[in-house]
Amino acid sequence: MNEDELQRWVEVISVRTFKRPFRHKAYFNSRLRTTGGRYLLATHAIEINPKYVIELGEKELIGIIKHELCHYHLHLEGKGYRHGDQDFKKLMQATASPRHCQTLPSARQGSRKRKSTKRYLYSCSVCGVQYKRKKRMDPKRYRCGKCQGEIKQINL
DSSP states (O other), X not given: OOHHHHHHXXXXXXXXXXXXXXXXXXXXXXTOOSOSEEEOTTTOOEEEOHHHHHHHOHHHHHHHHHHHHHHHHHHHHTSOOSTTOHHHHHHHHHTTOOSSOXXXXXXXXXXXXXXXXXXXXXXXXXXXXXXEESSOOOGGGOBOTTTOOBEEEEOO
16 A cells, blocks of 8 residues: 555545545654554644554554544544543544554564563572662662661672
């Protein structure tokens, strides 16, 4: 799907679902990472994450477009267009627009590869409580928060 097709889709969905025309620009933005799309208040443009079209297909794309059109039409009418506003919630329900988009399959795979960022392990010599830290610390300057015992570094 190219940007001309996306523009036509947004225009058609706007007229069919909202009974109002979409008179601004819709385009793909491959820099979007954590969202399926966004509505820009200043330009009234709608940006769509192209990964959603590739990985999840047309059904998910339609849901994202409906969601962003809810923001668009309410903003132009001067009504509450934010996620927490009652006008927004009512329009979402009336148009069967999704509140959130699905997580991308590629994002789910990437999250499993992450390992723990804790690199240093310290332990109380009296009560044995362990402290995991990202940054190195001088154990001589600190005491155990539980029993005020001496803290020692444990090699991982």
